Amino acid sequence: MTTEQQRKMLEAAAKACGYEYPHMLFGGRVWNPLTNPADTAEMCAELGIGTRWYLFDDFVVCGPSYNNVTAYFKDHDNSRLKAWMYAATMVATKIGDLK
Secondary structure, eight states, X not given: OOHHHHHHHHHHHHHHHTOSOGGGTTTTOOOOTTTOHHHHHHHHHXXXXXXXXXXXXXXXXXXXXXXXXXXXXXXXXXXXXXXXXXXXHHHHHHHHHHO
């Protein structure tokens, strides 16, 4: 993913959460649910994003039932955490694009 794609993704996710400027949140700390699991968890709670783990098949599914995103661990350095952060942020991006 390019830096520009990541920026657009984070902007849409921030918009979904009601944040106008994601880079200025929390006293100047950069808000980035792609790299910070605490930001991802807060985002999921705010937007009601659910998570389903399929550990035998090595993937995670995030989202409301009508707009799911699947992320395979192998595509994210074999990291469950990175796959979850990506899938959840993609769901938030889709929600933000609808606003």
